[in-house]
Amino acid sequence: MPRILPGETDIYALTDSRLALGRSVEQQARALLSAGVKILQYREKHAHAGVMLEECRLLRRLTLEAGACFIVNDHVDIAMLVDADGVHVGQDDLPVREARRLLGPDKIIGLSTHSPEQALAAVEAGADYIGVGPIFATQTKEDVCAPVGFSYLEWVVEHIHHPFVAIGGIKEHNIVQVVRRGATCCALVSELVGAPDIAAKVQAVRAAMRKKA
Known part of the structure; x- marks a missing residue:
């Protein structure tokens, strides 16, 4: 099973059908994946359990x-049923x-x-990676x-020697600011699935990340 953590790849993509210009989860x-994204998170907050499964x-x-x-x-039960590589959970x-x-x-x-307190507690609890954010204001999560x-x-x-992904309002136009401050993996939602051409946007985001120098 593919065990890929933030830091081993650059883009962490999330689905969101509300923002995907009418595209289905499969189309997203x-x-x-065809654009080379190596971590994909299923996040569909408003779907029924059977549909999510x-x-x-x-x-x-x-x-x-x-x-x-x-x-x-969030849904550990669904992750278990489909043999996903892991789950991502929130503080609540x-x-x-x-x-x-x-x-x-x-599993991841x-x-x-x-x-900082939550980061230290996450590492102590055995999280394989942490999400760091929201870096910027975001409307993709309630x-x-x-x-x-x-x-x-x-x-x-500076202080956490553990895989992490930066998240929250990250776009092509501001991602270089995030990368310059040490993030090697960034999570994006609306910027990718809401783009007219998802593959082209993935490549544009990667190009922006390389401008850190």
Whole structure:
């Protein structure tokens, strides 16, 4: 199974059908994977459980064919049923240690963090990687906390020797600011799935990331 962590690849893509210009989850996934995205997270907050299960079964097959890592947002049960590579949970979701009891030692568990205290606790709890953000204001997630800006990102780079992905309002036009502060992997949602040409946007984002020097 593909075990790819942030830092081993540059772009961490998430699905979101509300922002995808009418594209289905399958269409989003096929476009992202064909563009070389190696970590794909299924995040469909408003889908029914049965729909999520079938969509995740499909994405599991597509990511295996592409040699990409497949992460399910929040739903540990669905991740287990489709044999996903792992899950990503938030501060108010199932705790990392409990998710680990269900998933076992080999699956990836990512945890969103918004402060140094949460980052340290995530590492202590056994998270395989942490989400760092939101870096900028974002409207792609409901009930999101205020942007943490660059200060928390810079703290993580200096103090946390653990895989992490920067997330929150990251776009082609501002990603270079994030990379220059030490992020090697960035999560993008609307910038990718909401682009008229997803593959072209992936390449443009990669080009922007290389401008850090």
